[in-house]
Amino acid sequence: MEGWDPNTKSTLTQIPLLTTKSGPRDGAAWTVRLKEEYKSLIAYTQMNKSNDNDWFRISASNPEGTRWTGKCWYVYNLLKYEFDLQFDIPVTYPSTAPELELPQLDGKTQKMYRGGKICLTVHFKPLWAKNCPRFGIAHALCLGLAPWLAAEIPILVDSGMIKHKDDATSSTES
């Protein structure tokens, strides 16, 4: 776990691991995996809430559980910045991680691929590959999205690329 901050590390170790190596084309085996994903996500969300570090909402937007949508947010200078979050479960999951997308930030930062897919650190993919199939959606959010928001949102706010939602209406009054 070289290259990760202690906070991410300790959170990660508390997220329940998964065991079934199956993807969205594997029929009944995928349902087994999907159950593990739910349990892991439920535990992670609960953990965040009890640690006063609630920072995302995610739910499957189709019955097959292959497309997920929700929100994530980050607090910077006491202001909360919230973004749509979406991703597909790739056909080769869990060998490959889901590519997390923040469509509202597409084109606003270099640390993003086309379509608003966040650009992960050099440490993410090796760790994911090493831990296949034990890492799931919750781990991808913890290891991929959380550090990305922590690194990029302050830069985007400071450079004026994103504005707080109250800012746009109140700026003329001040």
Added chain:
Amino acid sequence: MEIELNDLIADLQSLNQSLPDPSLRDAFHKIQSRVEHIADLVRAEPVRRSKVKDMSAEVVDSNPYSRLMALQRMGIVENYERIRNFSIAIVGVGGVGSVSAEMLTRCGIGRLLLYDYDKVELANMNRLFFRPDQAGMTKTDAAVQTLSDINPDVVLESYTLNITTVDGFETFMSSLKNKSFSPDKQGNGVDLVLSCVDNYEARMAVNQACNELSQTWFESGVSEDAVSGHIQLLIPGETACFACAPPLVVASGIDERTLKREGVCAASLPTTMGVIAGLLIQNTLKFLLGFGQVSPYLGYNSLKDFFPTMQMKPNPQCSNAACLKRQGEYILAKPDRDAAAKAKLEAEGPSIEEGPLHDDNEWNISVVDDHEPDGTNTTSSDALPEGLTHELPTADEFQNPVTPEAPINDNDDIDELRRQLEAINSA
């Protein structure tokens, strides 16, 4: 526009006849010649060439294939015109894929299938092929526009989709299987799949499809620092698949720790991408038309102008089930292969005995060495040839988990779990 310009030229001429003041004639002639120059430019607007029924070897300036058919006359290629029977799928129409598509189009390939979900952006203009006026178009549409202009003989099919999603993957698979272009063909509807994507997820999806369909394919890639790249031939069951071992990449020689990644995702150069596209299509042509040797793996280190090569056997413990199935079939077909090889050898007469290139599988990466024609052509996976390295570690499935696994209870109801998550989400 041409008609209007002609009218204008006629008007100017009649006005010239009735011009009362000869001192204005000079200025008038200047205007006249400027209009005629514009008319010339308009007349030179592109003319679309018509389709060609047969490839001719006749050397005339109107024959688009004369220099290619000359390959046949020179004895490099036995039958060049066969190229019109081939179908190639190009996955990813970016810096490498678009240039590859143009090369195959100019070579007169029979049919091209193009897959991409991205749009052309001005940020792509440091690469070849796409033009600034195509910004905003899908890459597949823009490619079809340019390629059909260059060579209307090529049958173009475009698929604007993401092959890593469940729906995109199904369409991808069925398009590869579709045999309407050449119903008598053996196997799938395409002769070769070229992976020109820029990410691991999409490569794994191509690998999955080709393993399931027993489809030979080429993988290609350029490093994120834009200074190295590679191509790799994958024959399901016979060579290592993309999941058999962690992906092999060319070591740039730059220390990872000194590489400045802050603030950027990836760099790109038209040169590196052009070189990789050239190597990819050169090997594609050799594969299709049966000349020269096709490289199983060819790396390119642009900083040192170094080209490492190697060969990889399939991994009997590969995590991909379809790969294992293909490996089994390959082993079963060994007697037939041996008989065919023996017959070929006898037909050709005595020659130097070659080392076993595809011996029985032993999980390992084999490095083919010219100086060791027999025996030890397999080495451990750690002993990669100079200049090559693994991009990712292998799955570490034996390591003890750091926390207890989520309890497995098959009686759990998926809808109940979904409700539980929703309840926490809305709490």
